[in-house]
Amino acid sequence: MSPLSGSAFRVGAWSVDPRSGRITRDSESLRVDDRSMRLLVCLAEHAGRTVTIDQLLDEVWAGAVVSQDSVYQAITSLRRLLGDDRKAPAYIATVPRQGYRLVASVAPDVDPATTTPSPPSRRRLGLVAGCAAVVAVAVGLVVLGRGNTAGALRSPSPAVSRQQPRQALAVLPFLDLTSQAMNEEYVADGVTEELVTRLSGMDGWRVSAPTDSFALKGKTMTVAQTATALDVDYLVDGSLRRSGDTLRISARVVRATDGSVVWSQSYDRSSRDLLQVQDEIAGQVAEALGRCCRGQPQPSRGGAARAAVP
Template identity: 50%
Template sequence: MDTLTIAKLRVGAWCVDTALGEMTRDGASVRLDPRTLRLLLCLTGRAGETVSADELLGQVWPGVVVTPDSVYQAIASLRRLLGDDAKQASYIVTVPRQGYRMVAAVGPWIEPGELAPGDIDAVLPPSAQHAGVAARPLPTPRSRRAFMLAASIPVVAGIAFWMSGTQPTKAVPSANTQAAQYQQSIAVLPFSDLTDGMGHETFADGMTEELIGRFSKIPGFRVPAPTSSFYYKGKQKPVADIARELGVAYILDGSVRKSGSTLRVAARLIKADNGFIIWSETYDKPVDDLLMVQDDIAGAVTKALKATISNGAGAAQSGTAPAS
């Protein structure tokens, strides 16, 4: 199947919009960066087959010199987005010393309700059948017409509710409530790898994900998912613009440097509305257990973040300068 030419693709329970670069499931939307989307399409295009790391390197990173570890990291990131478990995979199976195989049902996306009992069954790759993935039948012209007629009623009703700006079962939050929720929001931008040869990009990305995970556990805090944050990796864009697009009041960014056997991780907290740094710190750790380093620094930054914001550090401190 040439999944590259399908506008909307079904991958297991996900609807993948290849034009918009995002996938949705149960009303939740996840944005895919171009590399991740290309990786997903490479695997779905050969669903049920084992695709080697070398093949993925050639198709996902054409003309770029990267190591097989980049494939491993990209697969791990894609699994997290899909909600997959490597130990009990329902989407991507690792074939030891051979590569990776997409085992979820793959095909053109068909809107729910368009199907009728007795329609033709969708064809699944043998590996997906063994994995116990349920097939979704393909529609018949009769079921398609019935679906379009029935679907028009809730669509019109939904548009009416949307235009009125209300929901029938939900109260509209007050202005004070919305302002309080906005102030309790922060995005973690990808940490920059400033080491010689940029050989610690994986550590920097891991540091970013660790902080996102820690911040998301703070009661009342709203934190954009890693996919949203990593969309801005390598992009030169004003902090205020990024914060507005992500809908957050604070931005945390940082960098990783190395000297001998010591890693220095710098972090800074920026107030989005004025671009001023309201807190910054550096952490020096020995390079002996990178996971422990990530854990220690994430814990320290989280503690400092809660203290800084809870103490009302909304206004820029005197002597601080806007972030670049």
């Protein structure tokens, strides 16, 4: 198959546009970060065939020094975007001890604007005209009924209540500060995605999609510019450092209106079970965010905690 990086194509039910960095399905449109898009294009170019880990590292991470864990993390993120199930894959299947294979169908994406619709039949035109007449009569009756009952409709029903507006937040990609090679970026990305998943379950909050946050990765922007781009009220960011077997993960919550830090905390944990560490930190940040952004007092957890209730 010819390279797909410059042209739109379809993968299963998704329409993929590498140039805009978006995938679309029905009315759903998602932004995809550069790494995930390169991975999807690479798998699509070899659709139906097994792509080895080494081949993915050469084609997707060309020139970067990363470990195989980066591939595992990227595949997990891409599956989440596509709505795929690792145990019953409709898009990406794992080939044990070899690599991955794209099992969904791949085809060029046809622009609907270039297709010429067939002219409607006379019978169809008659049905449309008949339906339009019925709708016009119904609208007239409704307007007349409203005119006769205007006095009864002046007061809204007490049973109708307005939905309270939700606060919005975005989790920015955590920074890998372990080394210049950034060979543990997959850990930082995992913490970011776990936080998005956990915070998305909080009542009263709208959480920006991780693809939108990852699209800003590497860009230099102020807090106000980032919040405006993501249309959120709060930003969650942080960093990852390592000392031997110990990981120090720092997280903070920043208020978009004035750029002030309303909560921050550093966690020192063993790196032997990264998934447990990610889940633990995500839970504590979600709990702290719920308190500090609702004006509740912050209990001291020790470490490098700083809190300023908004």
